Each structure stands twice: as C-alpha cells, then as structure tokens.
Amino acid sequence: MSLLEIEGLRVSYGDMLALDDVALEVGAEETVTVLGANAAGKTTLLRALSGLVPTQEGSIVFDGEAIDGLPPHDRVERGLVQVPEGRMVFPFLNVEDNLRLGAYGKRAREELEATFDRVLTLFPRLAERRAQLAGSLSGGEQQMLALGRGLMARPRLLMLDEPSLGLAPRLVSEVMERVAAIRADRVTVLIVEQNVAQTLRLADRGYVLENGRLALSGTAEELAASDEVRRAYLGM
C-alpha cells in the first residue's frame, strides 16, 4: 500500500485554479519527484499536502488515513514533513534552537537528543555554528539547516521544495548528496527540483505538472528518456 495517495486534488487561489484533478502516489521508501515549469503548481501541491492551503476537492490519504482537514501540526505529528521553498529558517533564533524546534511535535520530541546528534553528524557545519543566528548563515548553510530541521521531525515522508534553489553548482551537488543520504536512511522522499537531471538520477519515479494538471508520469528512466522531458527540462 502506498504511504501517500492523492486523488482528484483541486486548489484555487480566489478564482485562479492552481491545481486541478491531480492524482499521485508515493510508496513507502520510494523517492518520487514532481517536475514542472515555473508557476506549474509544485509549491501549491506541497503546501496543500502540509495543510497550509485549503483544498477544494479531492482526497489526501497518508498511511491509510484521510488527512485532509487536519491542521498542519497534526500532519507533522503523523510524519508528513516539509522543507519549504526558500528555506524559511527562523532568522533571529540560533542554529541549535532552529533544529530543536524541528522536533517540536510530541513524537519527535521523545527522541530529540538522539536525532539531534544524528543530524549534527550528517551536517558537521551546523555543529560548528550551533550558536550562530540562522539569519546570518550563508545560503548553502541555511539550506543544510532547513534540511536538518526537517529531519529533526523524524519524517516518514519528507517533502523537499527546491532544496538547491539559488545555490552555486558545487553546493547543489552537496545538497543532492545529503538528499541521497536521507534516502539511504530509508526515509520516503517527495522532491520538487529545478535540477531535473540530477534529481532524476536520484528518484525512482516522477510526475510532470503543467499549468496545475498532471501531464506525464513514469519511472525516472522513462521520464529521462521522454522527448517531452528532455526538451522542456533537460534542455536537449
């Protein structure tokens, strides 16, 4: 059974339809990517899954239970965790506080110290900068912090919205390495990325969103080989 199953999802902002009839599933321990041009609705999809924007129609089933209508913090408590677009670290709190807040929920808090040590091992730079204000970190460091903070919640499904946005190529590879490590840790991943080539190498399967509708889906190999994806996203 899939860990996440979405059917007939519709989201609109006022009278602008942002997502229409979107269906998608993510199996346990799979890595799935959502591709799409700017304004295709990728962020809207993840925000709807987290409960930050209301859905008009459709269903979201996580681990066999309908979660539409649950407030965001209840979804986090069930293990549906998101690292949002633009990192959104808490700029006036230090690195350690940012990480600890990641484990705010009851379930995550029970194992806070153990997770904290693991995250610092995975991101040694964060360990060095524990006492520094998050707002004064570099862009790359902030992204590592956002990822680490997401892991603090002990996700069962980790949603990543453009984790390499605005980073230099060397840092992009570093971020992708960390995502690979997270995946190797048996965390299920749903990733939205502009670096389509690297992401397809990492993912098992993928979907393509166009103007709020699903245009294509398949295994990562199928997508990487499809003319449409090669032309639109791989620049070939």
Next chain:
Amino acid sequence: MPLDLTLQILTSGLLLGGLYALLAVGLTLIFGVLRVVNFAHAEFMMLGMFGAYWLWALWGIDPYLSIFIVVPGVFLLGVLTDRLVIQRSIGAPEVTVVFATLGVSIFLQNAALTAWSADIRSVTTPYGSAVVELGSVRISVPMLVSFVVALAFATGLWLFLNRTMFGKAIQAVAQNRDAAALMGIDVGRVYLVTYSVAVAAAGAMGVLIAPLFSVYPRVGLSYIVTVFVIVVLGGLGSVVGAVIAALLVGVIESVVGFLLGTAWAELAYFLVFLAVLVVRPQGLLGRRGAEVYQ
C-alpha cells in the same frame, strides 16, 4: 534645579513609565506574534479597573487581593475575544483586522457604558496616598507596587520567551508563521496564549492603578496613544525595547511636564519619537524588516 527635585522628578517619571510598560509589553507582543494591532488593548485595562472597582465597592475586596480574581477573568475574556474575533480575522486583508480590533474596542467601551454609565468612580484604599521616603525622594506606594509588578512581568516574560520550548515556539511563529506550522507548532494555540496573556497583563495594570486613578468606560483612550508611541519607539515586537521606551517616555513626560506644563509633555515625547524614527526607523531595539517577516 536642585538635586533633590531632579531625583524626585526622575523617580516619578520612571514609576509612570513602569505603568506604561505593563500595557506596552503586551501590545508589542501581540503585534510581533499575531501581526495584529490590538486597538482594544487599553479596554482590557479599563475592564481590570472596573473589576477592581466593583469587587471593592460591592464586597470591600482590596485591589491587591482582587487582582487574583480579576486577572484570570480578563485572561478568559482574552481567550473568548481571540476565539470569536481575532482568529477569525487573521489572514484576512489588513483593514479587516484593524476594524476587528477597533470593533472590539468600541464594543467593550459601550458595553461598559451601558452596564455602568459614564460616571467617574474611584476606589479608596488606606494606602492610596501612602508614600515611602527614600532620602528626600517621596515614592507613592501604589506606584511602586505597580512598577515592581510591571518589571517582574516583563522579566518573567523575557525568560519564558528565551528559556522555554513554548517560548521559542512563540518566537518561531513571530518570525515565520508557515515555517512554524511545518515544525509541528500549533499556531492557533500560540496565538491564543499570546493574546490572552498580553490582555491579562493590561487587566493587571488596570487593577494596580485602581487605587490611584478614577475609572470610567473611556479611560483607555487616555493611555492608548502613549502606548502606541512606546511600542513603535521601542521597536515593534521587542519586549525589552517596549520596557526601555516606556521608562523613557515616562521620564520625558515627567520632566517636561514639570518644566513646561503637562500640555508640552505629550509634544515632547512625540518629538523624541519622530527623532528616533528618523535615525532608526525600526525603533530602539526593533529589527529592520522584522515587521515584514512573513
């Protein structure tokens, strides 16, 4: 000016500032966390004053005792206001939020007017005009009590915000509401607690000044402008800034009031306010851009 007199004026100013601080700290907290300008803030102080008045007038309960009844009462009223009005207007366009809290202010004023008329009432206590002498400086006992309570509240709040997990969750909500929700923080609960604690502090101030000043339904109006000036001067959302600005405004009011008369006092702190904003638009301890962080 002789030294004794100078000390006396400065002391009175600081004590007055302490009163303002109790209102200002809550107002700045509500703004920082909920992004709501709480125009009804001083009405909760008015209700605190009336609470103290009626418990004294009907049953002879001293304000320093009734504070333990009135403050929880105002807290509950804060819970109710948050649930019925504030949470429903959050996320709506800014004017809606402004009208919502303005509406609460007008509603509470008129409810008080209907229930208790516009009469001016006062509480008389044995210590209402008591003073302690510190050298040559005379200090009003009720003012001193309210000053101590205000500073204790501000210190406790600061410790709570910076030393507890829930306090840090409140800061997280202030800095980025969506990200806080994604951390598993119940944002609605943070709003509820913040709003209710802040208005309860306003209620506490009302009780503490009941032995000193008269109470009537529109008494809040004489404080709210000063307190808004203090909150902006201290830096929107900054608890420490609000305390410093409150003390500063209290001292300016007292010094200028003595030298030039009370009419000039307000003008004086407005001028200081403008001067500070020209040099530091974010206020004394505010963070540039913090007010637009989400």
